[in-house]
Amino acid sequence: MIGLVDCNNFYVSCERVFNPKLRRRAVGILSNNDGCIVARSNELKALGVEMGTPAHHVRHLVERGEVILYSSNYELYGDMSHRVQSVLEEETAGVEPYSIDEMFVRMDGFTPEALLAHAKTLRWKVRRYTGIPVCVGVAATHTLAKLANRIAKKHPGYPGVCILHADSDEARHLLEQIDVGDVWGIGRRLNERLQVMGIKTAWDLREADAKRLRRKFSVNVERTALELRGIRCLEMNDLHEPKQRIMTSRSFGRPTQQLSDLQGAIRHHAQRGAEKLRQQKSLARAVMVFLKTNRFRPDLPQYCPSVVVELERPTQDTREILHAAQEALRKIYRTNYAYKKAGVMMLDLTDQHRQQLSLMDTPQTEEERQRSQKLMATMDALNEKMGKGTVRLGLPEKNAPWHLRCANRSPRYTTHWDELMRAYTDEGAARRDGMTKTEFNRPQTG
Structure with a gap:
């Protein structure tokens, strides 16, 4: 026999584990960049709020205290x-x-x-x-x-x-x-x-x-x-057959015209795509990079380019994929456009254990191949043990435009030391830790 275990209102339930005052309250979880509601408590469903409702459509309920909205906290949920x-x-x-x-x-x-x-x-x-x-x-x-x-x-x-x-x-x-x-x-x-x-x-x-x-x-x-x-x-x-394509993309928290901002976004997506390649034990022969402006702003110039760059050989090495992705970005970038989204797609995937080189592929020695595999395996092991993004190529700029907008994200209680739950036995202890009386009486979230 086969069992299916399904978590009820999972994102909302995760928030309630660490904030019991949310129980029996109408709670919604927002999508990337706090756009629309992607998870609802039963109480929110009872109010007639549908899945995918834009956040601003329930702003009046939030202001009246009838609804509580949180930004997605994917690290906690995972x-x-x-x-x-x-x-x-x-x-x-x-x-x-x-x-x-x-x-x-x-x-x-x-x-x-x-x-x-x-x-x-x-x-x-x-x-x-x-x-x-x-x-x-x-x-x-x-x-x-x-x-x-x-x-x-x-x-x-x-x-x-x-x-x-x-x-x-x-x-x-x-x-x-x-x-x-x-x-x-x-x-x-x-x-x-x-x-x-x-x-x-x-x-x-x-x-x-x-x-x-x-x-x-x-x-x-x-x-x-x-x-x-x-x-x-x-x-x-059979439920998780290797994907034929792997895409990583994200809408920006705010538009940007700067090449440096786009390079940071592409660097992030290329590294994440390479990690997914290794997880399903695949190699990529080509990389596609695309940019998009905001199609909902017809008053602004529109430009949605994409380009495919063939890799020297089938690979899952982050360095080679990142180099190709940045080369692709330089080919399609144009100034004076407000870019709203960027992404990287791995194409022409093949099983790493059934690799077949073509006459056009750049050969790689066995020593180089083993060094690449060991380096990538070490990076993945460190990120698995110490947390996603611990080891990466290039440092992301803080508050970059391509970062997600998540103004109402709860603390990542289980994965970040500085966001652990705090417990106080009395108001005096809270004040010694720098909390005001108002903060002490506020529903505890971290």
């Missing part, structure tokens, strides 16, 4: 996700993260009674050890486990845990109530085409002719239908 995963690894035979707040776990070898008890124990231990509330869905396949988790989260008859047996009457009753568009892997356009065919619910998709689905749509839709029947078509390792 660390809390790792802690949830650590708990699951201690309690299950295997864990496969699917996203920052979802993880598949192996749950084989249990009797039905023991399986339910184990799922409840997982839910309790994650909450007890991390403070993060989760729901657990268990079934024979990944697709059914996703639906079981949805039921555990939304159906009042399954408070936090749902075990779905594919051939049971219970499964049929539940799948008949779930719209086919809510099935994992069925997007909006595919949903519309299935609806035209009379496939309106998850049960309809399960009962449809699998071969016809393959001819009409794709092998993925056929697999989805089979998975709904309890026939496993996906393995955990």
Whole structure:
């Protein structure tokens, strides 16, 4: 059996772990540069605030104290996700993260009674050890486990845990109530085409002719239908196949015309892209760099260039990728434009263990290759142990325009020594540490 552990309102839950006064309050988490709401507490959902709502549309609710908005604190969220995963690894035979707040776990070898008890124990231990509330869905396949988790989260008859047996009457009753568009892997356009065919619910998709689905749509839709029947078509390792392209980009906190600012942004994105290459054990043959002005400002000159630079040889070495990216930037940079976004994309990726050099590639000696691998491995190990960005090429300028705007970010409680939670036994101790009476009485955030 396969379990899916899904953290409830994950970003908001992370904030509440360290600031309990946020509980039962309407809380929202903002996207990069504090643009729009990307995570909502149940209380915020009850106010009718939709996902993706621009922050300025709820400013009046913030001013009245009805809503609290925080900037995204991805470093904190990533660390809390790792802690949830650590708990699951201690309690299950295997864990496969699917996203920052979802993880598949192996749950084989249990009797039905023991399986339910184990799922409840997982839910309790994650909450007890991390403070993060989760729901657990268990079934024979990944697709059914996703639906079981949805039921555990939304159906009042399954408070936090749902075990779905594919051939049971219970499964049929539940799948008949779930719209086919809510099935994992069925997007909006595919949903519309299935609806035209009379496939309106998850049960309809399960009962449809699998071969016809393959001819009409794709092998993925056929697999989805089979998975709904309890026939496993996906393995955990299939969920994270190496990407064919890797892009790192970001909108700037404020526009800039300066080449030095753009060089800092490209340097940051190139290094992050190289790290992702090494994580999936790939090599890149080419690098694309692009710039964008603000298309929502028609009163300003517009310029959105991009250029691809071929690398001397397939590589994952940050130094070679960074050199190519900076060369690309110099080719496309023009003065007198207010740039709002920049990015770097790794192209023509290949498996590092199946590398094939072409006649046009610059050869590299075995000694040079090994030195490059050791250097990159050392950099990655230090950054993994000491924190992201501990070792990097070039120092970023403080308050550079390309840095994210995050005026309402909470402290990074678990990853920065200077942002650890502080506890005071009395007001006098707080004053000795430089806090005023007002600050002492304010909800504690760091």
